[in-house]
Amino acid sequence: MLPAELAQKYEVRGTLGAGAMGTVLDAVDRIIERRVAIKVVKMPAANDPEGKEAHARFRREAQAAGRLSHANIVGVYDYGENAETAWIVMELVEGGSLKDRLDRQERFTVQDVARLMEQVLSALAYSHGRGVVHRDIKPGNIMLSSQGPDASVKIADFGIARLENSSMTQVGTLIGTPSYMAPEQFRGEPVDARADIWAAGVMLYQLLTGEKPFEGGFSAVMHKALNTEPPPPSELSVTVPRAFDAVIARALAKRPDERFASADAFAQAIRQALTAPSGAAPSAPLPLMMPDSDATLVATGGGAGTMGGLSGVGLPGLPGLDGTAATGTTASRPAFPPATEPKPAKPEGKRGAPLGLIFGGAGGLAAIAAAAWFFVLQPPPGPTPEELVRQAELARQAELVRQQEAQRIAAEAARQAELARQQEAQRQAEAARQEAERQAELTRLAEIARQQRLTEQEQARQQALFRQQEEARQAEAARQADAARQAAEAARQAELALQTAEAARLAELARQQEIARQQQDAARQAELARQHEAARQAELARQQEAARHAELARQAEVARQQEAARQAAELARQQEAERQRQAELERQRQLALVRPDFRSAAAAAVAAASCGLLTWTASDQSLSIAGVARRGEDAAIRRELTARNVPEDSARLALQLFDGPYCGTLDVFRPVLALGDSAPRVSVLGTMPLAKGQFVRLDVQMPDWPAYIHLAYFMNTGEAAQLVPSPLVPSTLQQPSARLRLGEPRGNFPGWEVDEPFGTDLAIVIASDRPLLASVTRPANERPEEYLAAIATAIRNNLRAGGRVIARPVVVETVRGR
Incomplete structure (x- = not known):
């Protein structure tokens, strides 16, 4: 359950997950109605150093995520602790983790992979710019905002993050998830943002091919990450553009200095690979394999183990709650081409084993042997059984390192030989390319000559065509001149016809004007007769209007007398109504003196509703009726209460009408x-x-x-x-x-x-x-x-x-x- 400090502000909706150390709760902020996830862990006992370290990581998660505010990072809203528990209030992301999608064998296109990696690297660039190195980038810590194809990324679980100017992680501490750990993490060396670049490169490789570049148990993964190179992604999937091979090679460079300098540079390389001419993205989605479960390891002093508590399980919007580590083995794979141009091959007869590596490896083996001699052959006086076991383990580890170094030297020699073979093949391919270019140039010159001959022939044909067109144009001009002469003669004849028509029109106009003058004289005579008749009609109308006014005066007098009688009757009616109202008030006052039976009144009112599902409660002072009823049944209920003398302020009706x-x-x-x-x-x-x-x-x-x-x-x-x-x-x-x-x-x-x-x-x-x-x-x-x-x-x-x-x-x- 929630600590007392949070119970007033947050309402728990359910449990998202639980582990040995604590619980993740689905809750809502009562004030602003925002859904959140609350991670609650138990405070460690005073004599529990592992518990204290886990609590320190828990607090560091809040510190790391709390100083970051980015669209692709799970937001942290609050942190607190008391004597029993500690808690983090964070953003709830409902789409699950990227690992959940991989476990369900969902399919991603190259464009979707590039979009997801763009958001992951944007968040890493932001956190690195603020001095926070995540150190545990993996699909299980990449949350998705929804289940849809366009879900956005949210990076979670900063529990093992390194903060700038922090000394919480010392040299020699092994921390992270094996399949995604950079070589410097396996060696227990200090890490920086380039360890996150490596982990992001592993994740890009897994999304493109459906496989991890380094698989197997802890020892196998460590050996491969330190000494071997995975095959190029384009060899494992034909739908992956070859331009991604160089991007992966640089992101997974063994030396941090050879990787991308920043997350932004990594993202830019992905964009360029996606748009490269020879690496057009496929339209079909990529098949994905079921990945192993990966857990975060935290180990010191040469040992390794799982970090318990609240990391490792994919929950809606949160890192998980289990602690299983990935297991399995895989065969070594050939290295893929480097990101830069290969160096020229050494002359024949001078190629040999890389002496620097051999002597360097021999020096390392000598140092390990000296350490083994010191701890095994020269133990301090009186060693305890535990010290003997630890010394034997150190000797075993020294032998394992020696074998790994020998394998690395052999692999490096083989790689140098393969590089020389590739350079010779490139030289022969270059010579063949130059010969092909020479033949192509000869072919091009012959084609130019042929085109020139065709051009000359086309010019001659165009000139003949032009002469034909000019002759046709001159013939057309003569035809148009003759047509214009004929058109001018026709226009002259038309002009003569128009003049004759105009003379006829003027004669007709003079005749119509004479007719109009005669019609105007007749109209003037008719108007004088009409005015005389109008004067006679006006006199007659004046006499009729005088008679109408006299009739209206008589009718107004009758109406006044009727209105006086109506007002007298209305006054009498109002007086009678007032008397009845006073009588009704007196009756209600008399009825109020008798206390109604609220229980029987409530039962009768409920029974009066023929269509409803109602309940009632009543006391000696009031009653309450609640439930659902058909619209109109509320009037029947109120009538029954009125008939039983129940005052309106003593009855509470909570009815839902339908x-x-x-x-x-x-x-x-x-x-x-x-x-x-x-x-x-x-x-x-x-x-x-x-x-x-x-x-x-x-x-x-x-x-x-x-x-x-x-x-x-x-x-x-x-x-x-x-x-x-x-x-x-x-x-x-x-x-x-x-x-x-x-x-x-x-x-x-x-x-x-x-x-x-x-x-x-x-x-x-x-x-x-x-x-x-x-x-x-x-x-x-x-x-x-x-x-x-x-x-x-x-x-x-x-x-x-x-x-x-x-x-x-x-x-x-x-x-x-x-």
């Missing part, structure tokens, strides 16, 4: 209806009505006994759905008084999204001490009568067997939009 065919449905659940405020208590999250695109989410308080939960949903379209249990939302036995959130989208469950048809729906939450219906036997949607018959039979059988069943209804209103 419009729909739910009366028969409510009758089925009436025998098991939860009474009053008893559990299960159900409320709809969000503001009603819910709009399209929102989710139907229910907050449920379970009863105080272990129970299974069932959720039946009845729609106004006449369909019924069993939402819980279902294949995506199984029904499990819940603890007494458990608080549940139904309908929250999480993982593979998409939630219950509001969509057509809209209106008033009815949800029934049922709690029982045993499962009622098997989810696999019921369809997603069915007719209500079929579901009700099955659930009624299951409820009766459970009650007859002495079981317990209670139900609580809730109304859900939906609309298209608000």
Whole structure:
């Protein structure tokens, strides 16, 4: 559970994982409603040095991640500790880890690999710029924001990170995950940002090929990382562009100075390899192999072990909680070409073993032999059995180092011979290339001469064609000149015709003007006659208007007398109404002197609702009625309370009204209806009505006994759905008084999204001490009568067997939009 310091601010939703040291909780910030993950560990005992070291790593994780704020790094919001526990409050990432994707054998394209690595290297460049070296980059610590193909990266678990100016990790400490550890980490040397470059290169190799470059047990991985080179990625997968071979070779260089100088430079090299002409990215995804489980090792003094606690398990948004190390063996692989141009081969007869390496290796073996002689042949006086065992182990390790050094020398000699062979092959290939270029140049010159001959022929043909076109143009000009002369003659004839037509038009216009003058004289005579008639009609209208005014005055007097009579009658009616109101007030005052029976009034009001599922509580002073009822039944309830003299301020009605065919449905659940405020208590999250695109989410308080939960949903379209249990939302036995959130989208469950048809729906939450219906036997949607018959039979059988069943209804209103 949460420490007392966090219980007020955070609400725990569930447990994401647990280990030997502590627990990771799924929680929500009550104030800002932000989901978080809280990692809680036990404080170590005073006499537990390993526990103290683990606690120091836990605190260092908070310090390292807390000083970083980047889109591709899991955010840390808070850290604290008390006498019993320590905790980190961090960002919750729900998409799982990259290792989970690899374990499920998911497929990635080269473009997706480049996009993921771009985000990882961006986060590393940011952390390196602020003095933080992660030291444990691996797929298990690369979290994904979602399950989709476009999920973004979040780097997690800075528990073994090295902070700038920190001395917590000393020289000689072996720390990290073997398959992803750089050579300097195996040697226990101080590490810097280039160790993260190496680990990122291992991860890029694994994403491109489906295999790790160095596999096997701890000793095998260490030997290969120190002495061998993996095959080029393009040899393991034909879909990998060859340009990535040089990128991998530089990222996995044995010497830190030969690797990429920064994460940004690494990312730039990936982008260039992706767009290289000879390395076009394939359109088909790459097949991936199932990777081994990798755990982070923390060991000092020549030993190695696993770091327990909260690292190693992929949980939604968090590093894992197990501690298994990768095992297995693999054969040595040939080295792939270096990232730079090979040096010229030595002259024949002067090629030999690399003396510097031999003498250097011999010197190293001599130092190891001297150390073995000192600890084995010259032990201090009186060694204890433990010291003898430790000395024998040192001798065994010295012999192992000697064998590894001999193998490395032999491998280096073989590599030099192979390099000389490759250089000779390159020389011969260069000579063949030059000869091919010479032949190609001769062919090109011959082609140029042929093209010149063709050009001369084409020019002659063009000149002949031009002469033909010029003759045709001149003929066309003569034809157009003749056509223009004919057009001018036609225009002259048309002009003469227009002049004749204009003279005729002017004569017609003079005739029409004479006709118009005669018509105007006639119209003037008619207008004088009309004005005379209008004056006569106006006089007649004046006389009629005077008669109308006299009639209106008479009608106004009659209306005034009628209004006076109406006002007198209205005054009498108001006086009678006031008298009746006073009488009613007196009657109510008299009724108020008699105390109503609140219990019988509540029972009668509930019975008055013919379609509803209601419960009531009452005391000597008030009553309360709650539940669901058909719209309009609330008026019947209020009428019954008024008839029984229940004051309005003494009755509390908490009714959810619906419009729909739910009366028969409510009758089925009436025998098991939860009474009053008893559990299960159900409320709809969000503001009603819910709009399209929102989710139907229910907050449920379970009863105080272990129970299974069932959720039946009845729609106004006449369909019924069993939402819980279902294949995506199984029904499990819940603890007494458990608080549940139904309908929250999480993982593979998409939630219950509001969509057509809209209106008033009815949800029934049922709690029982045993499962009622098997989810696999019921369809997603069915007719209500079929579901009700099955659930009624299951409820009766459970009650007859002495079981317990209670139900609580809730109304859900939906609309298209608000």
